[in-house]
Amino acid sequence: MTHVKASAAVSHVGRVRSNNQDSGFEGNHLFFVADGMGGHAGGDVASAIATHRIAEVDHAFTDPTEAAATLEGALIAANRRLAETVAEHSELTGMGTTVSAMMLTGDRVVIAHIGDSRIYLLRSGELNQVTIDHTFVQRLVDAGRITAEEAMVHPRRSVLMRVLGDVEASPEIDTMVLETRPGDRWMLCSDGLSGVVSFEEIHDFLASDQSAKPVAERLVKASLDGGAPDNVTVIVVDIGEPPAPETPGVMVGSAAAPLAFKTPEPARPRGIRLTPFRPHPVQETHFEPDSVDYFDELIEEDERRRRRRRIVWGAWIVLLVGAIVAAFVIGYQWTQTRFYVGEHNGRVAIYQGIQQNLGPISLHELHTETTIDVSELRTYDQQRVEQTISADSYSEASRIVQRLEASLD
Template sequence: MATVKASAAVSHVGRVRSNNQDSGYAGRNLFLVADGMGGHAGGDVASAIATRRIAEADGDYASAPDAAAALEGALIAANRELAETVAEHSELTGMGTTVSAVLLDGDRVVISHIGDSRIYLLRSGELSQISTDHTFVQRLVDAGRITAEEAMVHPRRSVLMRVLGDVESSPEIDSMVLDTREGDRWMLCSDGLSGVVSFDELHELLSADAGAKQVADRLVKASLDGGAPDNVTVVVIDIGDPPAPATPPLVVGSAAAPLAFGAAEPVRARGIRLAPFRAHPVQETHFEPDSADYFDELIEEDARRRRRRRLVWSLWIVLLVAAIVAVFVLGYQWTQTRFYVGESNGRVAIYQGIQQDLGPISLHELHTETTIDVADLRTYDQQRVEQTISAGSFSEAHRIVQRLEESVD
């Protein structure tokens, strides 16, 4: 039977956000990450309520199907509790949270997931992403409209299509039961990590010969080194022997601290004390309903954005080409104001333009061929004519020819 050898949970506010809306939980059999949304007074509340409620499913079960039913039921119950909280506190309308959770049951692991937090598995040196993001850009990737690399920088990469919250009474939750074995390393994280640190770097950090806590700390540091524009939460679970000693569950992020919001009288939501509300600026939410009509609308908006981008780039290209053509025309016109004295058919001649060529384009042409034989010139003057003598105008070139003619013996 697979057992938890070690586990760790670490959460950090990041380098930009003023508060931590993430929550993480590392218990005996249950491990989860929740990333709240809905502004300063909503995201932290949502992830904390969901984490506290789902943590009640941390226990032993007779079978993996029983564990799967309990975990998915806990997510549905958390969704209901969030809706009830919003009904009592209208200022929290629109708050929600992602949840990625794993529940160990013998040699099986039960997974429940909604949103864009992620679950990874490192097995035999190979790293795999187990969960699928419920985001607009992931839909675009699945539809073949953009690549995974383009999704990392897409302007709508933060738009969620599914979350727990006050939007749907029965949200669609991804659930699965997988095998686990000794030597497996599971990692759960919010998008504050996966949106900053590349897959290859995640693979390198998770493959390190280090304990779960050290690896979790290194992952958070990698996000901070990358700028950490969002909160970052990581839970690492190592499967193997000997089993970890019994310790109290570890709660990190907003679920580990008292929350303040709501009416004048404090209320309670499953162990969380809700003190009087303090006004804060509400940050832009990043959830939109997972409906076909809305998805088609976003697709069309994305297509319009691409068309506008192509139009702008086309305009810049046209302007660039026009500028290059203008420079070439003006440059060519300038060359035609220049003259030089050289040789043509053995005689001294005046050329219009400059001596150089621009690829196949000649920048000079014969203007006047004189009757002066180059062979009749003095040796010094012959060399000068063969090497060409520059002149700023035709009259200056004509004077040079006159001097050469006067020097003929």
């Protein structure tokens, strides 16, 4: 029999958002985070409604199978309540929420998960991500189409394939029953943490000797220090002895505030349905139907975008290379209209071009070698020839040579 030794829940609006659409619940047996979406109008409402409904099942279970069925049923009931709310308040159409929940039952932990919020387990110093994101890019990674590193910068990295909301009557929810041991540290979070703070940093915070509350606060602060473009919610649960005393469950985020609905907007034409989304400063996070056809369509769209990007970059490279070549040709042709008087084999000579090289390419060549010995010139003229005398044309260079020859008389 294992017990919750300590737990803590912290939620913050972040540095960019105007309202907190995250919710979290810290109970005696049940812990979960819910990340709402649907824009300013419905994200906070969705996570709050789901939190209040799911929190109703925070009580002790002796059978993990019964606990798993109850927890999954609570998420389905929350999904139904969201659909009913949208039916009564059309301005909330398209709202939804992720949920990642864990329930302690004896020496087992029951997990229920949908969306891209996450559950982590730190055991014996080793951190593992327990849940799998229900996102478009995660499917690409699972299918071997892209790497985990490519997923971090993929243009559709925030597209959700599954959420609770008013889209599906029976959404698919991942459930599992895992063993837990004294000394385990569980952490639940919204993507406001996992999207900003690296896996290695999360490990370092969770592996510290600090208790659950300061660790949760430090994790939230790490997200804020990283810019916190989204709301961030963290729940830390420590397993061990002595067991924490039973207290009323604590809600954080939007669920902690009174539920309020916006004034309905004018009715939209029938048949128009908004897609749930959770806007980010740089890109939007939104929900898309979980279907094979749509998934294949997104993959093909991504391939088309990649091909277009290659074509555009190829065209720019060709234009850039062409411009460089054209500039070189024009520049070289200009240098060949120039002349200068210098020395060659100890004699005065006329060169075509300029006295520079472009890497291995010489920009000048010997045009005419005279019979005038440089050593026979006056000291001043010798220095001028050795340093070269520029001319705008061959005729001007010839006149310079004639003056040098006349100075010998």
